[in-house]
Amino acid sequence: MQPRELLRLWDEAESIWSQRQDDDAFHGYVSADFEAIHHSLRKLRKRTHTFLEWGSGLGVVAIMASRLGFDAYGIEVEPELVALADELAERFAATPTFAVGSFIPDDFDEQLANGDEFHKTVVTDRDAYGELDMELRDFDLVYAYxxxxxxxxxxxxxxxxxxxxxxxxxxxxxxxxxxxxxAKNRPEASR
Known part of the structure; x- marks a missing residue:
């Protein structure tokens, strides 16, 4: 994407947020530093191919990844945001695949013993990996906020x-x- 087109994407996402921030679907929506993320994605593109955005919201990061040549995906628990992400991707000639559901794999066993726990992330929905016909281990790069x-x-x-x-x-x-x-020190699971 050219710098002018990136700015248009970021401005359009900000405009959608400004107009709809009081909608229930936007309750947990937060925007990130898209310029820094784009810079990182450009550097990582040479060594990664499949990309997944967790909690993809309006899909801005997945759209950028798609336009950079990644096989890009996004998972979002709010169906309304997925519909808006699909529309935004189409307007910017990007082809990420978005799925509705949780990015937490159903087989993830939360290790509360080490102090890790969810505070605000929705954990009650089924994961969306089946909708993508993929598993978390199929991705080279995962982005999360x-x-x-x-x-x-x-x-x-x-x-x-x-x-x-x-x-x-x-x-x-x-x-x-x-x-x-x-997972670098974990033995690779057989497929």
Whole structure:
């Protein structure tokens, strides 16, 4: 995407948020530093192919990933946001696939013993991986913007359910972007 087109995408997402922020579907919606994320995606594109945005909201990050050549996906629990993300992707000639449901794999066993737990993330819905016909371990790169108390549990999800090579790119409003490979020391599961 050209810089002017990126700015249009970010401005359009901000406009949708401004107009609809009081809608129930936008209750947990937060915007990130799209410019920094785009920069990171450009650097990671050379070594990763499949991309997944957890809690994709309006799908801005998945749209950017798609336009950069990733095989891009997004999972969002709010159907209304998925519909808006599909519309936004179409307007920007992007082809990410969005699914409604939870990004937490159904087989994830929360390890509360190490202090990881969910605070605001919706955990009651079934996962959306079946709708994508994929599993978490099928993705090379996962992007997430966890609630401040949930960074550990997000890493734990990738550590226990992702592939050995799966990278986790996390955004934090105070600390910016962090890239890690949570499952690097875990033996690869057979497929």
């Amino acid at each position: 966890p609630w401040p108390e949930e960074h550990g549990v997000f890493r734990n999800i990738v550590r226990t359910c992702g592939a050995k090579h799966t990278l986790l790119l996390r955004y934090d409003a105070r600390e910016g972007l962090t890239l890690s490979r949570p």
